[in-house]
Amino acid sequence: MTRIVVQGGQRLSGSVRASGAKNAVLPILAAALLPSRGASVLEDVPNLSDVRHMISLLEVMGVEAEWVDSTRLSLSAETVESKEAPADLVRKMRASFLVLGPLLSRFGYARVAMPGGCSIGERPIDLHIKGFEALGAEVEIGNGFIEARVAGGRLRGAKIYLDFASVGATQNIMMAAVLADGKTVIENAAKEPEIVDLANYLNKMGAEVRGAGTDEIRINGVRELRGVEHTVIPDRIEAGTFLIGAAITGGDVYVEGAISNHLTPLLFKLKESGATVVDDVYGVRVTANGPLRPLDVKTLVYPGFPTDLQAQMMAMLTVTPGTSFITETVFENRFMHVAELKRMGADIRIDGRTAMIKGVPRLQGAKVTSTDLRAGACLILAGLVAEGDTEVYGVHHIDRGYVDICDKFMRLGAELKRVEAEPFSLIEKKAT
Numbered sequence: 001m002t003r004i005v006v007q008g009g010q011r012l013s014g015s016v017r018a019s020g021a022k023n024a025v026l027p028i029l030a031a032a033l034l035p036s037r038g039a040s041v042l043e044d045v046p047n048l049s050d051v052r053h054m055i056s057l058l059e060v061m062g063v064e065a066e067w068v069d070s071t072r073l074s075l076s077a078e079t080v081e082s083k084e085a086p087a088d089l090v091r092k093m094r095a096s097f098l099v100l101g102p103l104l105s106r107f108g109y110a111r112v113a114m115p116g117g118c119s120i121g122e123r124p125i126d127l128h129i130k131g132f133e134a135l136g137a138e139v140e141i142g143n144g145f146i147e148a149r150v151a152g153g154r155l156r157g158a159k160i161y162l163d164f165a166s167v168g169a170t171q172n173i174m175m176a177a178v179l180a181d182g183k184t185v186i187e188n189a190a191k192e193p194e195i196v197d198l199a200n201y202l203n204k205m206g207a208e209v210r211g212a213g214t215d216e217i218r219i220n221g222v223r224e225l226r227g228v229e230h231t232v233i234p235d236r237i238e239a240g241t242f243l244i245g246a247a248i249t250g251g252d253v254y255v256e257g258a259i260s261n262h263l264t265p266l267l268f269k270l271k272e273s274g275a276t277v278v279d280d281v282y283g284v285r286v287t288a289n290g291p292l293r294p295l296d297v298k299t300l301v302y303p304g305f306p307t308d309l310q311a312q313m314m315a316m317l318t319v320t321p322g323t324s325f326i327t328e329t330v331f332e333n334r335f336m337h338v339a340e341l342k343r344m345g346a347d348i349r350i351d352g353r354t355a356m357i358k359g360v361p362r363l364q365g366a367k368v369t370s371t372d373l374r375a376g377a378c379l380i381l382a383g384l385v386a387e388g389d390t391e392v393y394g395v396h397h398i399d400r401g402y403v404d405i406c407d408k409f410m411r412l413g414a415e416l417k418r419v420e421a422e423p424f425s426l427i428e429k430k431a432t
Ligand SMILES: CC(=O)N[C@H]1[C@@H](OP(=O)(O)OP(=O)(O)OC[C@H]2O[C@@H](n3ccc(=O)[nH]c3=O)[C@H](O)[C@@H]2O)O[C@H](CO)[C@@H](O)[C@@H]1O
Pocket: 023, 094, 121, 122, 123, 124, 125, 126, 127, 128, 129, 164, 165, 166, 167, 168, 169, 192, 194, 300, 301, 302, 306, 307, 308, 329, 330, 331, 332
Protein backbone atom coordinates (compact mmCIF):
# COMPACT_ATOMS: atom_id res chain seq x y z
CA MET A 1 0.00 0.00 0.00
CA THR A 2 1.18 3.52 -0.70
CA ARG A 3 2.62 5.16 2.38
CA ILE A 4 4.67 8.12 3.53
CA VAL A 5 7.62 7.15 5.69
CA VAL A 6 8.67 9.90 8.08
CA GLN A 7 11.99 9.81 9.91
CA GLY A 8 11.58 11.13 13.44
CA GLY A 9 13.70 13.67 15.27
CA GLN A 10 13.73 16.32 12.56
CA ARG A 11 13.78 20.11 12.95
CA LEU A 12 12.11 22.10 10.17
CA SER A 13 13.92 25.14 8.89
CA GLY A 14 13.66 27.23 5.73
CA SER A 15 11.05 28.61 3.41
CA VAL A 16 8.18 27.03 1.53
CA ARG A 17 5.50 28.49 -0.73
CA ALA A 18 1.79 28.04 -0.06
CA SER A 19 -0.16 26.63 -3.02
CA GLY A 20 -3.56 27.92 -4.11
CA ALA A 21 -6.31 26.98 -1.67
CA LYS A 22 -8.21 23.74 -2.30
CA ASN A 23 -11.24 25.02 -0.45
CA ALA A 24 -11.28 28.20 -2.52
CA VAL A 25 -10.64 26.68 -5.93
CA LEU A 26 -13.29 23.91 -5.70
CA PRO A 27 -16.27 26.31 -5.45
CA ILE A 28 -14.69 28.53 -8.10
CA LEU A 29 -14.45 25.52 -10.41
CA ALA A 30 -18.13 24.79 -9.75
CA ALA A 31 -18.91 28.41 -10.62
CA ALA A 32 -17.37 27.75 -14.02
CA LEU A 33 -20.65 26.00 -14.86
CA LEU A 34 -22.46 29.33 -14.82
CA PRO A 35 -23.20 30.56 -18.34
CA SER A 36 -20.58 33.07 -19.39
CA ARG A 37 -19.21 34.57 -22.56
CA GLY A 38 -15.58 33.55 -23.18
CA ALA A 39 -13.20 31.41 -21.17
CA SER A 40 -11.95 32.01 -17.63
CA VAL A 41 -8.32 31.47 -16.73
CA LEU A 42 -7.61 30.53 -13.13
CA GLU A 43 -4.13 31.05 -11.71
CA ASP A 44 -2.49 29.21 -8.82
CA VAL A 45 -4.73 26.19 -9.20
CA PRO A 46 -3.32 23.43 -6.98
CA ASN A 47 -2.97 20.17 -8.91
CA LEU A 48 -4.66 18.02 -6.26
CA SER A 49 -6.71 14.85 -6.67
CA ASP A 50 -9.85 16.77 -5.55
CA VAL A 51 -9.19 19.39 -8.21
CA ARG A 52 -8.67 16.72 -10.88
CA HIS A 53 -11.94 15.04 -9.84
CA MET A 54 -13.80 18.33 -10.00
CA ILE A 55 -12.37 19.00 -13.46
CA SER A 56 -13.48 15.52 -14.62
CA LEU A 57 -16.98 16.26 -13.33
CA LEU A 58 -17.07 19.59 -15.18
CA GLU A 59 -15.82 17.93 -18.36
CA VAL A 60 -18.52 15.26 -18.19
CA MET A 61 -21.02 18.12 -18.03
CA GLY A 62 -19.55 19.79 -21.11
CA VAL A 63 -17.02 22.31 -19.73
CA GLU A 64 -13.83 22.60 -21.81
CA ALA A 65 -10.94 22.55 -19.36
CA GLU A 66 -7.28 22.82 -20.27
CA TRP A 67 -4.13 23.23 -18.18
CA VAL A 68 -2.23 26.18 -19.66
CA ASP A 69 0.75 25.32 -17.47
CA SER A 70 1.26 23.55 -14.15
CA THR A 71 -0.91 25.99 -12.16
CA ARG A 72 -3.03 27.80 -14.77
CA LEU A 73 -6.30 26.35 -15.92
CA SER A 74 -8.51 27.58 -18.71
CA LEU A 75 -12.25 26.84 -18.51
CA SER A 76 -14.96 27.45 -21.03
CA ALA A 77 -18.59 26.76 -20.14
CA GLU A 78 -20.14 27.81 -23.43
CA THR A 79 -20.82 24.20 -24.40
CA VAL A 80 -22.39 22.91 -21.15
CA GLU A 81 -25.51 20.88 -21.89
CA SER A 82 -25.75 18.34 -19.11
CA LYS A 83 -28.04 19.14 -16.19
CA GLU A 84 -27.09 16.04 -14.25
CA ALA A 85 -24.05 15.34 -12.04
CA PRO A 86 -23.42 11.57 -11.97
CA ALA A 87 -23.07 9.64 -8.72
CA ASP A 88 -19.64 8.08 -9.37
CA LEU A 89 -17.98 11.50 -9.63
CA VAL A 90 -20.03 13.34 -7.00
CA ARG A 91 -19.37 10.66 -4.36
CA LYS A 92 -15.61 11.01 -4.81
CA MET A 93 -15.64 14.38 -3.10
CA ARG A 94 -17.94 16.51 -1.00
CA ALA A 95 -17.36 19.74 -2.88
CA SER A 96 -18.89 18.38 -6.08
CA PHE A 97 -22.30 19.08 -4.53
CA LEU A 98 -21.51 22.74 -5.21
CA VAL A 99 -22.44 22.23 -8.87
CA LEU A 100 -26.11 22.27 -7.88
CA GLY A 101 -26.34 26.06 -7.42
CA PRO A 102 -24.73 26.97 -10.76
CA LEU A 103 -26.70 24.31 -12.69
CA LEU A 104 -30.00 25.42 -11.21
CA SER A 105 -29.18 28.98 -12.07
CA ARG A 106 -28.22 28.08 -15.61
CA PHE A 107 -30.97 25.63 -16.57
CA GLY A 108 -33.71 26.10 -13.99
CA TYR A 109 -33.27 22.37 -13.40
CA ALA A 110 -30.57 20.13 -11.97
CA ARG A 111 -30.16 16.55 -10.83
CA VAL A 112 -27.15 15.90 -8.63
CA ALA A 113 -26.20 12.75 -6.73
CA MET A 114 -26.45 13.06 -2.93
CA PRO A 115 -22.98 13.68 -1.53
CA GLY A 116 -23.33 11.46 1.57
CA GLY A 117 -21.43 11.79 4.84
CA CYS A 118 -17.76 11.08 5.46
CA SER A 119 -15.45 10.05 8.27
CA ILE A 120 -15.52 13.48 9.92
CA GLY A 121 -19.29 13.70 10.23
CA GLU A 122 -22.73 13.32 8.74
CA ARG A 123 -22.46 16.54 6.73
CA PRO A 124 -26.14 17.31 6.00
CA ILE A 125 -27.32 19.54 3.13
CA ASP A 126 -30.59 20.85 4.57
CA LEU A 127 -29.37 24.46 4.58
CA HIS A 128 -28.44 24.31 0.89
CA ILE A 129 -31.93 22.98 0.12
CA LYS A 130 -33.69 25.60 2.24
CA GLY A 131 -31.77 28.26 0.34
CA PHE A 132 -32.73 26.89 -3.08
CA GLU A 133 -36.36 26.61 -2.01
CA ALA A 134 -36.36 30.22 -0.84
CA LEU A 135 -35.10 31.16 -4.30
CA GLY A 136 -38.15 29.45 -5.82
CA ALA A 137 -36.89 25.92 -6.55
CA GLU A 138 -38.86 22.77 -5.88
CA VAL A 139 -36.57 20.17 -4.44
CA GLU A 140 -37.08 16.40 -4.32
CA ILE A 141 -34.80 13.73 -2.94
CA GLY A 142 -34.99 10.11 -4.11
CA ASN A 143 -32.89 7.22 -5.41
CA GLY A 144 -29.73 8.83 -4.11
CA PHE A 145 -30.28 12.00 -6.13
CA ILE A 146 -31.47 15.48 -5.39
CA GLU A 147 -33.57 16.99 -8.12
CA ALA A 148 -34.38 20.69 -8.20
CA ARG A 149 -36.53 22.59 -10.68
CA VAL A 150 -37.73 26.15 -11.01
CA ALA A 151 -41.13 26.95 -12.49
CA GLY A 152 -40.53 29.50 -15.25
CA GLY A 153 -36.83 28.59 -15.37
CA ARG A 154 -35.35 31.57 -13.49
CA LEU A 155 -34.72 31.72 -9.76
CA ARG A 156 -36.12 34.70 -7.84
CA GLY A 157 -34.09 36.72 -5.35
CA ALA A 158 -35.10 36.21 -1.70
CA LYS A 159 -34.12 36.79 1.92
CA ILE A 160 -32.45 33.73 3.35
CA TYR A 161 -31.39 33.09 6.93
CA LEU A 162 -28.91 30.29 7.55
CA ASP A 163 -29.43 28.53 10.91
CA PHE A 164 -25.70 27.85 10.89
CA ALA A 165 -23.06 29.84 8.99
CA SER A 166 -22.38 26.96 6.61
CA VAL A 167 -19.57 27.54 4.15
CA GLY A 168 -20.94 25.17 1.52
CA ALA A 169 -24.53 26.45 1.77
CA THR A 170 -23.37 30.07 1.51
CA GLN A 171 -21.34 29.25 -1.62
CA ASN A 172 -24.07 27.18 -3.28
CA ILE A 173 -26.73 29.85 -2.64
CA MET A 174 -24.43 32.65 -3.81
CA MET A 175 -23.80 30.86 -7.11
CA ALA A 176 -27.52 30.17 -7.56
CA ALA A 177 -28.45 33.79 -6.83
CA VAL A 178 -26.07 35.70 -9.09
CA LEU A 179 -28.32 35.23 -12.13
CA ALA A 180 -31.63 35.23 -10.23
CA ASP A 181 -34.35 37.76 -10.85
CA GLY A 182 -33.99 40.47 -8.19
CA LYS A 183 -32.11 40.81 -4.91
CA THR A 184 -31.00 38.06 -2.57
CA VAL A 185 -29.85 38.60 1.00
CA ILE A 186 -28.08 35.79 2.87
CA GLU A 187 -28.21 36.42 6.62
CA ASN A 188 -25.82 34.62 8.97
CA ALA A 189 -23.65 33.88 5.94
CA ALA A 190 -20.28 32.18 6.37
CA LYS A 191 -17.36 34.65 6.44
CA GLU A 192 -14.42 32.42 5.48
CA PRO A 193 -11.77 33.84 3.11
CA GLU A 194 -12.85 31.20 0.58
CA ILE A 195 -16.30 32.89 0.47
CA VAL A 196 -14.65 36.22 -0.28
CA ASP A 197 -12.54 34.63 -3.02
CA LEU A 198 -15.63 33.15 -4.68
CA ALA A 199 -17.42 36.52 -4.46
CA ASN A 200 -14.40 38.26 -6.01
CA TYR A 201 -14.37 35.77 -8.88
CA LEU A 202 -18.12 36.15 -9.46
CA ASN A 203 -17.89 39.95 -9.33
CA LYS A 204 -15.09 39.98 -11.90
CA MET A 205 -17.42 37.88 -14.11
CA GLY A 206 -20.01 40.65 -13.84
CA ALA A 207 -22.02 39.51 -10.84
CA GLU A 208 -23.06 41.95 -8.12
CA VAL A 209 -22.20 40.36 -4.79
CA ARG A 210 -21.67 42.69 -1.82
CA GLY A 211 -20.78 42.03 1.79
CA ALA A 212 -18.81 38.77 1.36
CA GLY A 213 -16.68 38.37 4.47
CA THR A 214 -19.46 39.76 6.68
CA ASP A 215 -22.48 37.85 7.92
CA GLU A 216 -24.83 39.57 5.48
CA ILE A 217 -24.24 38.97 1.78
CA ARG A 218 -26.37 40.93 -0.69
CA ILE A 219 -26.64 39.81 -4.30
CA ASN A 220 -28.24 41.75 -7.10
CA GLY A 221 -29.15 39.29 -9.85
CA VAL A 222 -27.66 40.11 -13.26
CA ARG A 223 -28.47 38.88 -16.76
CA GLU A 224 -25.07 37.75 -17.98
CA LEU A 225 -21.55 36.87 -16.98
CA ARG A 226 -18.21 36.76 -18.79
CA GLY A 227 -15.02 34.72 -18.57
CA VAL A 228 -12.22 36.40 -16.58
CA GLU A 229 -8.76 35.85 -15.12
CA HIS A 230 -8.57 35.11 -11.43
CA THR A 231 -5.81 34.09 -9.02
CA VAL A 232 -6.89 31.70 -6.29
CA ILE A 233 -6.00 32.74 -2.71
CA PRO A 234 -3.18 30.90 -0.91
CA ASP A 235 -4.14 27.86 1.12
CA ARG A 236 -4.39 28.96 4.75
CA ILE A 237 -4.71 25.37 5.95
CA GLU A 238 -1.63 24.16 4.08
CA ALA A 239 0.26 27.23 5.35
CA GLY A 240 -0.95 26.57 8.89
CA THR A 241 0.22 22.96 8.68
CA PHE A 242 3.81 24.04 7.92
CA LEU A 243 3.70 26.74 10.61
CA ILE A 244 2.57 24.18 13.19
CA GLY A 245 5.44 22.05 11.85
CA ALA A 246 7.85 24.84 12.85
CA ALA A 247 6.42 25.00 16.35
CA ILE A 248 6.28 21.25 16.99
CA THR A 249 9.87 20.66 15.83
CA GLY A 250 11.38 23.72 17.55
CA GLY A 251 12.11 24.98 14.06
CA ASP A 252 12.06 28.13 11.95
CA VAL A 253 9.73 28.18 8.95
CA TYR A 254 8.68 30.96 6.61
CA VAL A 255 5.58 30.27 4.52
CA GLU A 256 5.71 32.45 1.47
CA GLY A 257 2.29 33.62 0.34
CA ALA A 258 0.59 32.92 3.68
CA ILE A 259 -1.82 35.74 4.57
CA SER A 260 -1.60 36.39 8.32
CA ASN A 261 -5.15 37.82 8.47
CA HIS A 262 -6.49 34.48 7.27
CA LEU A 263 -4.56 32.70 10.03
CA THR A 264 -5.29 34.95 13.00
CA PRO A 265 -6.60 32.31 15.46
CA LEU A 266 -3.76 29.90 14.70
CA LEU A 267 -1.09 32.58 14.99
CA PHE A 268 -2.50 33.75 18.35
CA LYS A 269 -2.50 30.18 19.63
CA LEU A 270 1.08 29.63 18.46
CA LYS A 271 2.14 32.84 20.24
CA GLU A 272 0.25 31.74 23.35
CA SER A 273 2.19 28.48 23.25
CA GLY A 274 5.47 30.38 23.27
CA ALA A 275 6.39 30.39 19.57
CA THR A 276 7.47 33.59 17.84
CA VAL A 277 5.33 34.75 14.94
CA VAL A 278 6.42 37.42 12.48
CA ASP A 279 4.46 38.37 9.40
CA ASP A 280 5.08 40.66 6.46
CA VAL A 281 3.24 41.29 3.22
CA TYR A 282 4.89 38.27 1.59
CA GLY A 283 4.29 35.62 4.21
CA VAL A 284 4.44 34.41 7.79
CA ARG A 285 7.37 33.07 9.83
CA VAL A 286 7.14 30.95 12.96
CA THR A 287 10.11 30.08 15.14
CA ALA A 288 10.18 28.07 18.32
CA ASN A 289 12.79 26.89 20.73
CA GLY A 290 12.40 25.42 24.13
CA PRO A 291 9.28 23.70 25.43
CA LEU A 292 5.88 25.00 24.34
CA ARG A 293 3.03 25.81 26.73
CA PRO A 294 -0.29 23.89 26.78
CA LEU A 295 -3.35 25.38 25.08
CA ASP A 296 -7.13 25.37 25.16
CA VAL A 297 -8.44 25.36 21.59
CA LYS A 298 -12.01 25.39 20.32
CA THR A 299 -12.86 25.04 16.62
CA LEU A 300 -15.40 27.55 15.35
CA VAL A 301 -16.60 29.16 12.16
CA TYR A 302 -14.29 31.86 10.76
CA PRO A 303 -12.72 33.90 12.27
CA GLY A 304 -12.58 31.21 14.96
CA PHE A 305 -10.00 28.44 15.03
CA PRO A 306 -10.47 26.35 11.85
CA THR A 307 -11.63 22.76 12.15
CA ASP A 308 -9.29 21.96 9.25
CA LEU A 309 -6.28 22.71 11.52
CA GLN A 310 -7.59 20.89 14.59
CA ALA A 311 -5.82 17.58 13.93
CA GLN A 312 -2.48 19.25 13.16
CA MET A 313 -2.75 21.31 16.36
CA MET A 314 -3.47 18.14 18.29
CA ALA A 315 -0.23 16.60 16.99
CA MET A 316 1.63 19.58 18.46
CA LEU A 317 -0.13 19.34 21.81
CA THR A 318 0.69 15.63 22.22
CA VAL A 319 4.32 16.63 22.89
CA THR A 320 3.63 19.93 24.66
CA PRO A 321 4.27 19.64 28.43
CA GLY A 322 1.14 20.01 30.58
CA THR A 323 -2.51 19.37 29.84
CA SER A 324 -4.18 20.86 26.78
CA PHE A 325 -7.80 20.76 25.62
CA ILE A 326 -9.29 20.75 22.13
CA THR A 327 -13.04 21.10 21.59
CA GLU A 328 -14.37 20.33 18.12
CA THR A 329 -17.64 22.19 17.56
CA VAL A 330 -17.97 22.04 13.76
CA PHE A 331 -17.90 18.32 12.85
CA GLU A 332 -19.25 15.71 15.25
CA ASN A 333 -16.75 12.96 14.40
CA ARG A 334 -13.48 14.73 13.74
CA PHE A 335 -11.34 12.93 16.31
CA MET A 336 -10.47 9.86 14.23
CA HIS A 337 -6.78 10.77 14.38
CA VAL A 338 -6.79 10.33 18.17
CA ALA A 339 -6.62 6.53 17.99
CA GLU A 340 -3.68 6.78 15.60
CA LEU A 341 -1.83 9.32 17.76
CA LYS A 342 -2.35 6.97 20.71
CA ARG A 343 -0.60 4.21 18.75
CA MET A 344 2.38 6.55 18.73
CA GLY A 345 2.25 6.93 22.51
CA ALA A 346 0.10 10.06 22.85
CA ASP A 347 -1.93 10.48 26.04
CA ILE A 348 -5.38 11.67 24.91
CA ARG A 349 -8.78 11.17 26.48
CA ILE A 350 -12.01 12.12 24.71
CA ASP A 351 -15.07 13.32 26.57
CA GLY A 352 -17.87 14.17 24.15
CA ARG A 353 -16.58 16.85 21.83
CA THR A 354 -13.51 17.66 23.94
CA ALA A 355 -10.13 15.95 23.89
CA MET A 356 -7.85 16.23 26.90
CA ILE A 357 -4.24 15.92 25.83
CA LYS A 358 -1.47 15.33 28.35
CA GLY A 359 1.86 16.13 26.74
CA VAL A 360 4.33 13.22 26.66
CA PRO A 361 8.12 13.69 26.40
CA ARG A 362 8.21 11.91 23.05
CA LEU A 363 6.12 9.89 20.61
CA GLN A 364 7.25 6.60 19.10
CA GLY A 365 7.21 5.90 15.37
CA ALA A 366 4.48 3.46 14.33
CA LYS A 367 2.38 2.31 11.39
CA VAL A 368 -0.64 4.63 11.34
CA THR A 369 -3.50 5.37 8.97
CA SER A 370 -5.00 8.68 8.01
CA THR A 371 -8.76 8.54 8.10
CA ASP A 372 -9.21 11.92 6.45
CA LEU A 373 -7.11 14.61 4.85
CA ARG A 374 -6.12 16.62 7.92
CA ALA A 375 -5.63 13.47 10.01
CA GLY A 376 -2.96 12.57 7.45
CA ALA A 377 -1.19 15.91 7.91
CA CYS A 378 -1.42 15.47 11.69
CA LEU A 379 0.27 12.07 11.52
CA ILE A 380 3.13 13.39 9.36
CA LEU A 381 3.70 16.17 11.91
CA ALA A 382 3.64 13.64 14.74
CA GLY A 383 6.09 11.48 12.80
CA LEU A 384 8.56 14.38 12.58
CA VAL A 385 8.93 14.43 16.38
CA ALA A 386 8.63 10.69 17.04
CA GLU A 387 11.44 8.35 17.92
CA GLY A 388 12.16 6.19 14.87
CA ASP A 389 10.20 5.93 11.65
CA THR A 390 6.47 6.49 11.20
CA GLU A 391 4.63 4.95 8.26
CA VAL A 392 1.53 6.90 7.32
CA TYR A 393 -1.03 4.96 5.25
CA GLY A 394 -4.23 6.30 3.65
CA VAL A 395 -2.13 8.64 1.51
CA HIS A 396 -4.99 9.17 -0.97
CA HIS A 397 -6.64 11.34 1.68
CA ILE A 398 -3.52 13.52 1.92
CA ASP A 399 -3.34 13.78 -1.89
CA ARG A 400 -6.78 15.42 -1.84
CA GLY A 401 -5.45 18.56 -0.23
CA TYR A 402 -1.65 18.90 -0.17
CA VAL A 403 0.43 19.56 -3.30
CA ASP A 404 3.83 17.79 -3.22
CA ILE A 405 3.70 17.41 0.54
CA CYS A 406 6.84 15.27 0.79
CA ASP A 407 8.88 17.63 -1.42
CA LYS A 408 7.74 20.65 0.58
CA PHE A 409 8.60 19.06 3.94
CA MET A 410 11.97 17.90 2.52
CA ARG A 411 12.72 21.45 1.41
CA LEU A 412 12.34 22.34 5.08
CA GLY A 413 14.88 19.69 6.07
CA ALA A 414 12.56 16.83 6.95
CA GLU A 415 13.51 13.28 6.02
CA LEU A 416 10.46 11.62 4.54
CA LYS A 417 9.62 9.68 1.44
CA ARG A 418 6.60 8.42 -0.38
CA VAL A 419 6.62 4.72 -1.11
CA GLU A 420 4.20 3.79 -3.87
CA ALA A 421 2.15 0.60 -3.63
CA GLU A 422 3.43 -2.19 -5.80
CA PRO A 423 1.14 -2.74 -8.77
CA PHE A 424 -1.22 -5.65 -8.11
CA SER A 425 0.22 -7.63 -11.05
CA LEU A 426 3.70 -7.53 -9.43
CA ILE A 427 2.36 -8.71 -6.06
CA GLU A 428 0.60 -11.62 -7.81
CA LYS A 429 3.81 -12.52 -9.70
CA LYS A 430 5.86 -12.56 -6.48
CA ALA A 431 3.28 -14.81 -4.81
CA THR A 432 3.50 -17.43 -7.59
C1 LIG B 1 -17.70 26.12 9.30
C2 LIG B 1 -16.56 25.39 8.74
O1 LIG B 1 -15.54 25.26 9.38
N1 LIG B 1 -16.70 24.89 7.51
C3 LIG B 1 -15.66 24.10 6.88
C4 LIG B 1 -16.32 22.97 6.09
O2 LIG B 1 -17.15 23.54 5.11
P1 LIG B 1 -18.40 22.70 4.60
O3 LIG B 1 -19.05 23.56 3.61
O4 LIG B 1 -18.01 21.32 4.22
O5 LIG B 1 -19.21 22.56 5.89
P2 LIG B 1 -20.21 23.60 6.47
O6 LIG B 1 -19.54 24.88 6.75
O7 LIG B 1 -21.39 23.61 5.58
O8 LIG B 1 -20.61 22.83 7.78
C5 LIG B 1 -20.44 23.33 9.04
C6 LIG B 1 -21.48 22.74 9.96
O9 LIG B 1 -22.81 23.00 9.48
C7 LIG B 1 -23.55 21.82 9.42
N2 LIG B 1 -24.43 21.90 8.24
C8 LIG B 1 -23.92 22.24 7.05
C9 LIG B 1 -24.72 22.31 5.93
C10 LIG B 1 -26.09 22.01 6.06
O10 LIG B 1 -26.87 22.06 5.11
N3 LIG B 1 -26.56 21.66 7.28
C11 LIG B 1 -25.76 21.60 8.39
O11 LIG B 1 -26.23 21.27 9.47
C12 LIG B 1 -22.50 20.72 9.27
O12 LIG B 1 -22.97 19.48 9.72
C13 LIG B 1 -21.38 21.23 10.13
O13 LIG B 1 -21.60 20.93 11.48
O14 LIG B 1 -15.35 22.17 5.52
C14 LIG B 1 -14.57 22.86 4.55
C15 LIG B 1 -13.59 21.87 4.02
O15 LIG B 1 -12.94 21.32 5.07
C16 LIG B 1 -13.87 24.05 5.21
O16 LIG B 1 -13.21 24.79 4.23
C17 LIG B 1 -14.86 24.93 5.92
O17 LIG B 1 -14.18 25.97 6.61
